[in-house]
Amino acid sequence: MSRNQGMDRRQMLKLAGFSAAGLGLTAAGCGSGGGSNGPVTIRHAWWGADDRAKKVQECVKLFEKKHPKIKVKTDFQQYPDFWKKFNTQAAGGNPPDVIQNAVTFLRKYEAKNVLLDLNPQAKKGNLQLEGFRAGLEKFAEIDGKLLGVPVGSNSMxxxxxxxxxxxxxxxxxxxxxxxxxxxxxxxxxxxxxxxxxxxxxxxxxxxxxxxxxxxxxxxxxxxxxxxxxxxxxxxxxxxxxxxxxxxxxxxxxxxxxxxxxxxxxxxxxxxxxxxxxxxxxxxxxxxxxxxxxxxxxxxxxxQYLGSLMLSGTARTKHPAEVATFISFMTHDPAVARIMGYDRGVPATTAQFEAFQPTDAPSKAIGAYETEIAKAGVLEPxxxxxxxxxxxxxxxxxxxxxxxxxxxxxxxxxxxxxxxxxxxxxxx
Amino acid sequence: MTHIQTSTSGPVLDKDLAAVERSGPGRKTRPAPRPRGHRENLTGYLFMSPWIAGFLFLIAGPMVFSLYLAFTDYNLFDSPKWVGLKNFTDMFADPRWRQSVKVTGWYVVIGTPIKLAAALAVAMLLAQKRWGQSFYRAAFYAPSLIGASVSAAIVWRALFSDDAVVDRGQQLFGIDAGGWIGDPNMIIYALVGLTVWQFGAPMVIFLAGLKQVPRELYEAANVDGASAWRKFWSITLPMISPVLFFNVLLETIHSFQIFGSAYIVSNGSCGPADATLVYTCYLYDQGFANSRMGFASAMAWLLLVAVGLVTAVLFWSQKRWVHYEEGGR
Known part of the structure; x- marks a missing residue:
């Protein structure tokens, strides 16, 4: 490092001064990004394989087109890794705004005040709760709090x-x-x-x-x-x-x-x-x-109907946008046509009717769900x-x-x- | 406090070499310290301040906090509850914890000597002057650059699965044992193989040590008609023993911290049947999957103490086998 040796202390201090000024400028640049009228960004995370990720990302693009003021950042992992990451993020006070969720995790995260009660948003009209099949909208209601909205129903x-x-x-x-x-x-x-x-x-x-x-x-x-x-x-x-x-x-x-x-x-x-x-x-x-x-x-x-759902997290700064996104994902017919039966048979009638399975496995799932529903074997x-x-x-x-x-x-x-x-x- | 170190090669090397210089043969005496002005001290601290701040806030602070957590029940969300020594008594009663100690101990005891032997053997080959030696040095060092990465562990998993290269290879010899990845008795050797393959870092250090051995010692031995083995045993080994000591120390400590390769080779399960449940893997699982941060902190501190003890024993053993040259030969 022969060049540094030639530099005296005054030069060094000057250099330090310039870098500090540079830092200040960068900070100022960051500050201007959070204007109130700009687009709001929410984060959505889920678990699943690559094909699910492709489908969800397609839905997200569609959502951003219809709601230009809301941007959705996405993230996904395999099931065990997803929960490790979410647990850490939630503990650090920085969980994603919307997550895929399941019945196993409701009480756990409700006890820790991690999940957003969606009932107030439903009352404000940001989240549509009509049109769910077989009372599925109540699936994730615990002690009067709506902790999630099912995207589909499935059974073992x-x-x-x-x-x-x-x-x-x-x-x-x-x-x-x-x-x-x-x-x-x-x-x-x-x-x-x-x-x-x-x-x-x-x-x-x-x-x-x-x-x-x-x-x-x-x-x-x-x-x-x-x-x-x-x-x-x-x-x-x-x-x-x-x-x-x-x-x-x-x-x-x-x-x-x-x-x-x-x-x-x-x-x-x-x-x-x-x-x-x-x-x-x-x-x-x-x-x-x-x-x-x-x-x-x-x-x-x-057997009983299990369900994957979407939940908001309580610390989100944008509960209205979260509700809008969940409402879109559960009701929009185009979403159903993209997702198919990937997360179970769609939970709302609008989506259920929008997707007519043409491939054999999806047809089999539809028939299976109908069969066990008719047989009356389902339990709560x-x-x-x-x-x-x-x-x-x-x-x-x-x-x-x-x-x-x-x-x-x-x-x-x-x-x-x-x-x-x-x-x-x-x- | 989770010291999960997955990359070792690059930055460590400079330190390694510096330490070799310090402990190696031909040690120089430092120039006498000259008195320094107060202002100069201040400038020094100023330049160190990013490091000092980083140390205080990113290392010392969290460490002290984790020491406190080690005596609490802490699930990441609710405030920590003081439980005294319960985490430690739970640990000793926990068969999975004992398994993790066993696996890690086995890995350290088997993996470290083989890796060092391989490093020394290759270093001795590369120490001889011959055409293209810098290419060979780079080539043998390369695995330890990529070895710590996720991709190498993924390749390793693929190599040792059913019907993959290793399985086919052993079938050629009539061994029909199947892949090692699904076999609780074999998978640990796949991990040992992975660490041995990354012998580059200790090899470079050995190489530096070998270069320092005075040639006239070998010449004298040649005159006396000593065999190659005799020269290795009576000249090379004692002369490089400070370097060897340094490598043993570093690699042992490093082996205790194995995480990445075990986690990835086992597809995140640290299995099958807990066969790759190394200490840090269990620590991670308890802390982050099971939300037992107090327990995990207790585990981390016990690891620190254990590694400290092993290091102390190694330092104590120096007297018996490490030869430092005092005052010329």
Whole structure:
């Protein structure tokens, strides 16, 4: 650095003075940006894969065209990463203005005053609450506060590889039982040589249905809705099925993540949300369809309508614009034509009628939702207690570890309840 | 306080080399300090002020706060509740925490020596004068520049999956074990491989050390008819032991802090079956996914103490195996 050595102290101070002046100018330049009549910018974040991001961004462009005074900045991650980021942002007082949300997170963030009550905005006319199907507008109302507006409804379902099921000669119809299902799995294993199921015993929402078929539920409003006595036999039987090859090899399932085991041909069936089946057709080579959830008594599936929703955050400086954006996303017919059934069957009649599915997976979802609605098997759902998201993640992880042979069912069950207790207490 | 260090190569290097100069052979005595004016001191502090401000507000402040949080129940939203030592007793009772200690310990104990051995071996090859040596030095250093990046970890995940390069390779030898990524017993070795591959930084330091070994020692050994191994063991190793010590210290501390590669190679799960649940990964998960910031702070401080102890032990062990040259040879 020979040049610096030649510079004396006065020159240096001059230089410092200039830089300081430069900083001041920059600061002044920033200050003029926040005029009251300029466009308002809100931030919208969601979780999901790339194809959802493309669709949402298309909707956002449309929204900005119709509302030139509102700009929407977008951001998205995969599900677990989304919540880590949101949690940190919310704790730091700088969450996005509008987020995609689910029932698991309502109480958690309501208790922390993170979510915006949208009722006042509805009264002011910024948010339209008419025209929702089947009372869905009340879906996210807790203690008189409207904490979210559903964009679509979905239900837990069984997605199957149609070709494998056909070749194996396994029939499925509404009201079939778990015994029928397991007999089918054995038939698929012996006949087709592959696992019939990706491994369902870590899926919290499926176990919730199994419990509901027996008059219980995964969560009560305050805590856990079941005990070790219920989970131990469930996981013991599951481990036996993993060992028998009826459930997919967890080692292989781990490696193809985040792709699904069903789409990659590691199994012939998977319990998941019905709107995900759109994704399987894009990811996999076979043809996929939706089958009814097996039952305990031949009647009750335990299913309910789940829903993705849009929520505002309480610290937003632009609640009116937030409400306008949510209203647009839930009612505008053009949005429905772009989004399709990506976030479930549209929640408003306007959007429901605007999108007529033409592709096979979407048609199947529409038919599935109609079928279970007609069968009258749907039950109401209560918002999960705070910390439910952590419990859900632990359930999935511990079940997976057990499948890998790392722990006995007894130890796994104990570990799960110990983690669940901590999660519900500390959130 | 979460010290998650994912990049190491660039900025650390200058410091490394400076430290090598300080501790290496041929140490020079400093010129005697001359008295300085008050104003000159002030200017000095003025120039340091960005760093001092950064240190106070971005490092010291948060560290002190996290020390306080370590004794509280803090979920990021509600104000921290004092719980005394509960976070620490919870930690020792937590099987996942014990798993994370085990995984990290294993990683440090296996990964660090192999990495240093590889670095030293390559440095010795590159120390010889031959055509194109600067190209080779750059080529071998390159992995440690990109190794800390996310993309390298993603490539690593792809290499070690089912039916990928490594799996095919072992199939050639009749080993049908499947990919390492889904195997709880193997995935840690994929991580060790990733860190060994990034031997560039210690290699450069070894290279600097090797260059300082006086040639006449080898000439004398040649006259005595010493074997190559004998020369390595009796000349090279003692002569570069200060550099070796420095590398052991740096790499050990660095290994304790592994986060990025474990997180990415396991697709963010630190699995399967917690096989890559390294300490910082569990810390991150507890703090940010489970909102247990008090617990995470306690974990962070315990890591600091543990790393401090290991460092102290290493410094203490110096007496036995590090040879500093005092007053000429």
């Amino acid at each position: 379902s069984l997605v199957i590889d149609e070709k494998v099921f056909e070749k194996a000669g396994v029939d499925h119809s509404l009201g079939w039982t778990w015994d029928d299902w397991y007999a089918g799995l054995r038939k698929i294993k012996s006949g087709q040589g592959i696992a019939g199921d990706s491994g369902p015993h870590g899926v919290m929402y499926l176990y919730d249905l199994v419990l509901r078929q027996n008059g219980k539920a995964f969560f009560t409003e305050e805590g856990m809705g079941f005990g070790e006595n219920e989970l131990l036999p469930y996981w013991t039987e599951a481990l036996a099925r993993v060992k028998a090859g009826i459930y997919a090899d967890q080692k292989k399932v781990e490696q193809i993540k985040p792709a699904s085991a069903l789409a990659k041909g590691l199994s012939a069936g998977e319990f998941t949300w019905d709107n995900f089946s759109v994704r399987y057709s894009a990811e996999g080579k076979s043809s996929y369809s939706l089958a009814p959830i097996p039952t305990t008594d031949g009647k009750k599936t335990g 759902i209560t918002p999960h207690p705070a910390g439910a998201d952590v419990v859900e993640a632990a359930f999935l992880r511990i079940a997976g570890d057990m499948s890998l042979g790392k722990a006995s069912p007894e130890d796994s069950v104990k570990q799960f309840f110990s983690e669940a207790k901590t999660a519900l207490a500390s959130n």
